Amino acid sequence: MGSWGRLLLAPVVLLAGCTAAGAPVTPATPAASAPTGCAARVEEGRLPDWADAGFSGDTRMPHVFGAKGEIVAVLFGQPLTVGRTEGPSNKILWVARPAATPSPDPSAPATLVITATLDGTTTRVTREVAGGPGPSIVDVPRAGCWHLDLRWSGRTDTMDLVYAAA
Numbered sequence: 001m002g003s004w005g006r007l008l009l010a011p012v013v014l015l016a017g018c019t020a021a022g023a024p025v026t027p028a029t030p031a032a033s034a035p036t037g038c039a040a041r042v043e044e045g046r047l048p049d050w051a052d053a054g055f056s057g058d059t060r061m062p063h064v065f066g067a068k069g070e071i072v073a074v075l076f077g078q079p080l081t082v083g084r085t086e087g088p089s090n091k092i093l094w095v096a097r098p099a100a101t102p103s104p105d106p107s108a109p110a111t112l113v114i115t116a117t118l119d120g121t122t123t124r125v126t127r128e129v130a131g132g133p134g135p136s137i138v139d140v141p142r143a144g145c146w147h148l149d150l151r152w153s154g155r156t157d158t159m160d161l162v163y164a165a166a
Contacts, residue, residue, distance in 0.1 A: 038119055038145035040064060040160040047074065051095040066157030071096045071133060071150055073159065082143045083166035090163075094133035096152065108154035114138065119145040119160075 042062050047055060051072045055061070062078040065071075072095050077088030084090070094112055112129035118140070129136045132152045140146055143165040150157045 038160050038162065039067070040145060040162045042075065042078065047072065047095075048097075050097050053095075064159050064161060066150060066159045068157045069097065070155055070157040071152075071159075073161065080138075080161060080163045081166050082140060082163045085166065089137050090139050091135065092138050093135050094129060094150075096133040096155065099153075099155065108152075110153050112136075112150060112152040115149040115151075116140060116146040116161075117149075118142055119147060 042064055044060055044062055046052070046058060046060055047063060051063075051074070052059065062075040064073045064075065066073075074093040074095060076091035076093065077084075080090045080092075110132035112133050114127040114129070115124065116127065116138075117124045123142065125140055127136075127138050129152075138161075140163050143163050145160055145162050148159050148161060150159070
């Protein structure tokens with residue numbers, strides 16, 4: 001086999017070694033590739049003006065921006081933790097940037113649907129925030145970097161969040 005064949009075969013072999021573990025998870029479709037790397041970047045500064053309603057003064061909260069800047073996750077109880085038995089919960093306030101134009105699909109449900117995939121695996125969970133972006137508790141079954149696909153009101157964004165072990 002030529003060098004190109006070996007180069008193309010390596011990712012297939014690596015992906016074949018990834019297995020899903022944990023109870024309430026759904027394996028990814030066979031055609032989906034497992035993400036690699038973690039782009040989670042928790043910022044500690046002021047929230048953007050469009051996301052600071054309800055906060056007073058120069059409030060500084062840990063937060064993570066979506067890759068497209070369409071949504072921000074304001075983190076209460078940072079760090080997010082798997083199996084936390086006491087202390088703050090994994091509360092996340094989701095704030096969507098105001099849409100520049102009306103929703104591309106007015107019939108799209110407002111519910112925020114979060115599809116989270118554990119980095120380097122096919123372990124996948126889905127969480128929903130009824131009514132769209134707002135307050136939520138988002139728990140996942142295992143510690144690690146989770147890639148989030150976020151969908152609401154015909155809009156989308158992605159982000160990575162890290163959950164630590166308790």
